[in-house]
Amino acid sequence: xxxxxxxxxxxxxxxxxxxxxxxxxxxxxxxxxxxxxxxxxxxxxxxxxxxxxxxxxxxxxxxxxxxxxxxxxxxxxxxxxxxxxxxxxxxxxxxxxxxxxxx
Amino acid sequence: xxxxxxxxxxxxxxxxxxxxxxxxxxxxxxxxxxxxxxxxxxxxxxxxxxxxxxxxxxxxxxxxxxxxxxxxxxxxxxxxxxxxxxxxxxxxxxxxxxxxxxxxxxxxxxxxxxxxxxxxxxxxxxxxxxxxxxxxxxxxxxxxxxxxxxxxxxxxxxxxxxxxxxxxxxxxxxxxxxxxxxxxxxxxxxxxxxxxxxxxxxxxxxxxxxxxxxxxxxxxxxxxxxxxxxxxxxxxxxxxxxxxxxxxxxxxxxxxxxxxxxxxxxxxxxxxxxxxxxxxxxxxxxxxxxxxxxxxxxxxxxxxxxxxxxxxxxxxxxxxxxxxxxxxxxxxxxxxxxxxxxxxxxxxxxxxxxxxxx
Numbered sequence: 001x002x003x004x005x006x007x008x009x010x011x012x013x014x015x016x017x018x019x020x021x022x023x024x025x026x027x028x029x030x031x032x033x034x035x036x037x038x039x040x041x042x043x044x045x046x047x048x049x050x051x052x053x054x055x056x057x058x059x060x061x062x063x064x065x066x067x068x069x070x071x072x073x074x075x076x077x078x079x080x081x082x083x084x085x086x087x088x089x090x091x092x093x094x095x096x097x098x099x100x101x102x103x
Numbered sequence: 104x105x106x107x108x109x110x111x112x113x114x115x116x117x118x119x120x121x122x123x124x125x126x127x128x129x130x131x132x133x134x135x136x137x138x139x140x141x142x143x144x145x146x147x148x149x150x151x152x153x154x155x156x157x158x159x160x161x162x163x164x165x166x167x168x169x170x171x172x173x174x175x176x177x178x179x180x181x182x183x184x185x186x187x188x189x190x191x192x193x194x195x196x197x198x199x200x201x202x203x204x205x206x207x208x209x210x211x212x213x214x215x216x217x218x219x220x221x222x223x224x225x226x227x228x229x230x231x232x233x234x235x236x237x238x239x240x241x242x243x244x245x246x247x248x249x250x251x252x253x254x255x256x257x258x259x260x261x262x263x264x265x266x267x268x269x270x271x272x273x274x275x276x277x278x279x280x281x282x283x284x285x286x287x288x289x290x291x292x293x294x295x296x297x298x299x300x301x302x303x304x305x306x307x308x309x310x311x312x313x314x315x316x317x318x319x320x321x322x323x324x325x326x327x328x329x330x331x332x333x334x335x336x337x338x339x340x341x342x343x344x345x346x347x348x349x350x351x352x353x354x355x356x357x358x359x360x361x362x363x364x365x366x367x368x369x370x371x372x373x374x375x376x377x378x379x380x381x382x383x384x385x386x387x388x389x390x391x392x393x394x395x396x397x398x399x400x401x402x403x404x405x406x407x408x409x410x411x412x413x414x415x416x417x418x419x420x421x422x423x424x425x426x427x428x429x430x431x432x433x434x435x436x437x438x439x440x441x442x443x444x445x446x447x448x449x450x451x452x453x454x455x456x457x458x459x460x461x
Contacts, residue, residue, distance in 0.1 A: 002111075005182050030378040067217070068196065068265070070186055 005098040009040030009084040016102055018049060020071045020086050029061040042092055045070065050085045051078055061088070078102050126358045150245075154232040156277065159232065163273035164254025164262045172251055173258050176240045185220075185262050190241070193220040195262040198285035203265060206288035222263045226290040228281050232256055334360060340393065340460040372459050378453040385442050387450065393458045402458035409455065419451045420444075 003023035010017055021042065029041025041063060049057040050094040078084075079103055087097040120287075135301035154159045174183070181187050197216035202208045204339070208223045210216035216223065225231055234458075236252045238244050249257070259274035265283050266272065272280065297308025316420065342348075345357030382388050390398035391405075409415035424447055428435035441448065 008183055019183045021186055068186070070182070070184070072183075 001095045002094055003090065005086055005088075005096060006099055007084065007086055007100045007102050009078070009082075009102045011078045011080055011082075015074050015076060016051070016082075016084070017072065017074045018084055018086075020049075020069070022069045022088065022096075024068060024088075024090065026063070026065055026067045030063070040052070042090060044088045044090045047086070047088045049073070049087075050083075052083050053074060056080050113195070121425055125394070142431050150233075150237060152229045152236070154227045156229055156274075157289050159272045159277065161252045162249035163271055163275075164250050164252070164257055165271045166254075166257045166266070166284060166447065167269055168251075169256070169258025169261070172255050176243075176247070177255065180241060185259060188218070192218055194259060194384060195222050196220040197223045198263050200264065202285035203283050206284070206286070208286045208289060211286070211289065222259070222265075224286060224289070226284060226286050226288070228256070228260075228284055231259065232277075242283035254410040273391075310424050334358070336461055342393075361408055375453065375456075375459040376461055378449055379458070379460055381446060382450055382453070382458075385446070387439075390436070395459070398434060402454045404431075405454055406457060416448075416455060417453070423447050423451060 005023065006021040008019045024044055025042055026044065027039055027042040029038065031039045036062055038050055042066065043063045044061040047057075047059045048055055057073055058073075061069070082102040083099055083100060085097060085099040087095060090097045145200060147156070154158075173185075177185075180190045181194050182189075186193050197210050197220045211219065211223060232252060235255060236245070236247060236249070240246070253272045253274075257266060257270055260266045260272070260280060261268055261270060263285065265285065266280060293301065293309055294308050294314060295309055295312045297306065298311070299308070300306030301310030301312075308409070339360050342360070344360055346359045347357070349355060349357035353443070355444055382391075392401045393401045395401045396404065405419075409419065412418075422430075423436070423439050423442070424444070426436045426438035442450070
């Protein structure tokens with residue numbers, strides 16, 4: 001299973017800033033290994049972020065996103081102690097969900 | 104640091120006994136200038152933390168405290184997770200649990216990581232402590248208290264999964280952390296960068312011998328330096344003909360390599376180069392690469408197959424002339440009757456000699 005994401009969420013003046021560091025190879029499917037064989041594509045396709053139970057961000061990812069993607073975004077609202085949940089799914093069907101409390 | 108204070112430092116590093124001698128040595132040379140540094144002045148300078156942890160201040164700090172401090176003092180430049188590539192290469196990234204076990208960062212050996220992060224490279228945790236204490240934050244060096252450095256370091260180590268999230272780093276357990284540094288076994292000493300005597304004489308490095316192995320030229324030496332931009336002969340065919348690999352439109356044209364066309368002006372092409380040109384001219388190269396299959400097998404594959412077989416030359420000459428199929432697959436080679444017999448012979452001999460470009 002994939003390594004956990006690192007997430008930090010901080011509320012300030014009614015806006016919550018979320019920063020996420022994912023751990024993923026994000027293999028494009030374009031590269032070849034030393035013996036010339038194509039390295040199969042393996043990348044995150046979808047990402048969702050929820051504040052408590054409401055979706056605040058939903059994104060489609062693709063092979064042009066770097067290894068170990070870093071994502072930062074803000075949403076209106078959110079208070080200390082609220083839950084922020086981030087999940088992704090990749091093209092092989094692997095997935096990962098992690099959560100933090102807003103600081 | 105001025106040259107003057109450097110001299111002083113050199114003298115004082117040895118400690119109290121040296122300090123006692125210092126006035127007699129340093130100040131005889133600079134009569135009437137300055138005074139010996141006091142013990143507390145020396146102490147203020149002496150902040151280095153060594154790999155054996157000499158100089159490490161007492162203190163402690165948790166990962167949680169480190170998060171707060173990192174956000175305030177470091178994240179703006181190094182990123183929330185030490186991942187930023189903006190002011191400097193990332194502090195964290197590219198290390199694995201396996202590296203922590205082996206003490207050698209695999210991505211440094213395989214070249215897998217696109218970049219080298221601090222935690223991939225640094226073998227000693229003391230160096231991180233020392234550097235952060237002495238030099239960071241960039242805008243306010245030496246402003247952090249020892250406990251703060253411990254906390255920030257605990258956070259950095261947690262980001263790399265060297266220590267758990269509930270860890271408290273202190274002068275008491277930092278040695279155990281050293282045993283988990285991902286690249287702790289990655290330091291080499293057999294080179295000239297270490298000052299002092301070589302390892303053979305009780306020092307660390309090789310005694311300052313440079314890496315280059317330049318041998319003084321004693322005869323038939325070049326008289327003048329000629330600056331050119333050229334591929335050396337041995338590299339001509341390293342990547343095939345570059346001219347063919349670039350688009351024929353736009354500004355950039357690949358250089359002719361691997362064919363005699365690139366040979367410089369007056370020099371007559373070598374026999375191998377002439378045969379390569381012949382292979383191009385007679386269309387063999389449309390179906391055969393020197394080292395890769397196109398329609399037919401690569402010349403190196405042909406060579407590998409027939410190496411050491413005495414009748415190979417005759418057999419292959421007949422095959423090229425008459426064409427045929429079945430040895431390398433179902434695709435046939437058409438008869439090459441348009442090529443003269445002696446040219447076919449020349450081409451086959453060339454293939455069996457390795458299809459060299461030069």
